[in-house]
Amino acid sequence: MAQDRRITKTKTAIREAYFSILKENSSAKITVTEIANRANIDRKTFYLHYDSPEALMEEFYKNLVNDFLLILEKNDFFDRSFDVLSLFQSLNALVQRDIDLYRHIAKMPSYAFFWEEIKDIVKSVAIEAMSDGVNIPRDELELSAEFYFAGLIAAYLKWLRNEVNLTETEVVNILGTASFYGFHKLLQKK
Known part of the structure; x- marks a missing residue:
């Protein structure tokens, strides 16, 4: 079954935000707030798709x-x-x-x-x-x-x-x- 395009778009934005932060930052800890801000979404939206940054990885x-x-x-x-x-x-x-x-x-x-x-x-x-x-x-x-x-x-x-x-x-x-x-x-x- 195909995934809703909005879900795909949001997950892509979350992944891109995470990896852009990772490339800029040598710290192993990236917060949900950082990811949400970079992806231009709410923290709640992040948690609709992933339980944590570790789940994303x-x-x-x-x-x-x-x-x-x-x-x-x-x-x-x-x-x-x-x-x-x-x-x-x-x-x-x-x-x-x-x-x-x-x-x-x-x-x-x-x-x-x-x-x-x-x-x-x-x-x-x-x-x-x-x-x-x-x-x-x-x-x-x-x-x-x-x-x-x-x-x-x-x-x-x-x-x-x-x-x-x-x-x-x-x-x-x-x-x-x-x-x-x-x-x-x-x-x-x-």
């Missing part, structure tokens, strides 16, 4: 996770053995929608759970895809996948925060090489 994350899974699917992430390029293309397709917002979120420790969720999604998908093709105990696969994907997401965040002066392609190549060869490739260059 929860809706945002749920939608983002669904969008991320769709993008991974579109980039054939699920149909091949793990590909660093496919992961980065998928992440970039997601964050390019509002790169400034995601760069800001990447810098805020209070939003680390978001990136943890992204890592967990990719890890669980990869484990399911690989579990039939490898002959190692499930705990060993789980631990190896945690190590691998935690590192990839941490490296992606360094790039997203502009902490490294590398292009996306350079990052993908470095991480792809490190993923495949480990530190052995680096030690051979010495």
Whole structure:
């Protein structure tokens, strides 16, 4: 059933107000009053749609996770053995929608759970895809996948925060090489 256009318009105004405040403010706490004032609505109108600013973020994350899974699917992430390029293309397709917002979120420790969720999604998908093709105990696969994907997401965040002066392609190549060869490739260059 389609949602009433007025409801959609009001929720859009609320989300836009919240995220514009978030981009301007490094504080983790954004009040309903701030959001309502920016969205040009009453506080009561906010509460008709959301219980709290946290509920707004929860809706945002749920939608983002669904969008991320769709993008991974579109980039054939699920149909091949793990590909660093496919992961980065998928992440970039997601964050390019509002790169400034995601760069800001990447810098805020209070939003680390978001990136943890992204890592967990990719890890669980990869484990399911690989579990039939490898002959190692499930705990060993789980631990190896945690190590691998935690590192990839941490490296992606360094790039997203502009902490490294590398292009996306350079990052993908470095991480792809490190993923495949480990530190052995680096030690051979010495």
